[in-house]
Amino acid sequence: MTAQTTDSSAVRTSVxxxxxxxxxxxxxxxxxxxxxxxxxxxxSGQLREIGVDPHVGGRxxxxxxxxxxxxxxxxxxxxxxxVFAFSWLIGPDWAVPGDDAVGSRVTVTFTPTDTGTHVxxxxxxxxxxxxxxxxxxxxxxxxxxxxxxxxQFATATAT
Amino acid sequence: MADxxxxxxxxLLGAGPQSVxxxxxxxxxxxxxxxxxxxxxxxxxxxxxQAVGTRRIYALDxxxxxxxxxxxxxFWTTALAAYTQTANTIKEEQ
Numbered sequence: 001m002t003a004q005t006t007d008s009s010a011v012r013t014s015v016x017x018x019x020x021x022x023x024x025x026x027x028x029x030x031x032x033x034x035x036x037x038x039x040x041x042x043x044s045g046q047l048r049e050i051g052v053d054p055h056v057g058g059r060x061x062x063x064x065x066x067x068x069x070x071x072x073x074x075x076x077x078x079x080x081x082x083v084f085a086f087s088w089l090i091g092p093d094w095a096v097p098g099d100d101a102v103g104s105r106v107t108v109t110f111t112p113t114d115t116g117t118h119v120x121x122x123x124x125x126x127x128x129x130x131x132x133x134x135x136x137x138x139x140x141x142x143x144x145x146x147x148x149x150x151x152q153f154a155t156a157t158a159t
Numbered sequence: 160m161a162d163x164x165x166x167x168x169x170x171l172l173g174a175g176p177q178s179v180x181x182x183x184x185x186x187x188x189x190x191x192x193x194x195x196x197x198x199x200x201x202x203x204x205x206x207x208x209q210a211v212g213t214r215r216i217y218a219l220d221x222x223x224x225x226x227x228x229x230x231x232x233x234f235w236t237t238a239l240a241a242y243t244q245t246a247n248t249i250k251e252e253q
Contacts, residue, residue: 009169009224011232015239017246027246035245037238119242121235126227127169127205 010124018116021081025110028119029054029084042096043070052086054078060086070096073103084108091129102128164188165196169219172206176218 017024027034029052041047045064053059053075060073077085087103097103104125111118167186171177179197183190197217200206204223209216219225 009173009228011228011235013232013235013239015243017243019246024246028242031245035238035242037241117246119239119246121239123231123235126231127203127224129227 009127010122011126012120012122014118014120016113016116016118021110021112021117024117024119025081025084028108028110029080042072042090043068072097073106076105077107081110083110088123104128162196164192165199168193168196169200169205172217172219176209176216178214178216180214182217 019027032052033050036050038047041050041062041064043062043064045066045068048063048065048067050062051060053061056075056078058075058078059071060075061069061071063069072090073086073088075084075086077083085105085107088106089097089101089103091097091101104123106121106123108119108121111120164186168182171182171185177185179190179193182197183193186193188196197206197208201208201217205220206217206223207220209218
């Protein structure tokens with residue numbers, strides 16, 4: 001595979017946390033329901049829980065308030081406390097992905113630092129989803145959409 | 160995009176618009192095969208084509224790929240902010 005730095009179908013972002021890599025990995029995976037925005041889900045109704053099956057091939061799953069379960073990704077790399085990667089099967093129609101869904105890829109790496117952990121996230125192969133994301137972006141990018149929900153969640157977890 | 164040749168063409172176009180001839184000179188597959196991959200990419204809304212004289216110039220379609228990138232850039236930046244808050248809070252409780 002060629003270098004990702006020039007791949008125009010990838011995004012990368014990183015944060016520094018004060019936790020150890022072991023704890024940072026655990027919060028990102030086993031603790032995903034503690035930080036994931038409640039407004040972000042693919043099924044109808046309210047998001048009840050979001051989770052990760054902790055092994056390669058495991059599901060990235062969510063349940064709604066009616067008890068319906070949806071698999072929206074698969075674990076590609078499970079190497080605690082260093083690397084966690086999963087496929088992202090949700091297309092721009094933001095519908096429950098079918099069994100034949102082709103996904104993009106999210107890779108999260110945890111690197112120890114003097115003060116904690118550097119967490120880098122790369123979401124690449126975005127071109128697998130095809131066109132149509134302009135509608136998603138325009139629909140949720142404004143205040144009141146998901147970003148607002150995420151801000152509220154960040155505030156709530158900080159208190 | 161499972162086909163490695165198609166991905167190579169796509170990533171090549173990430174560096175800038177190219178003619179079919181130039182693309183075929185950069186990947187180890189035949190020119191008809193390159194054209195077929197470009198057709199698939201165009202049908203998916205990922206590349207655009209423009210005729211310049213007798214040449215056909217292909218480029219990434221910013222409406223297709225750029226929108227997804229913009230969307231996820233914002234999405235993950237905000238999501239990781241929430242993750243950071245949680246990870247740091249748990250650290251403090253230890």
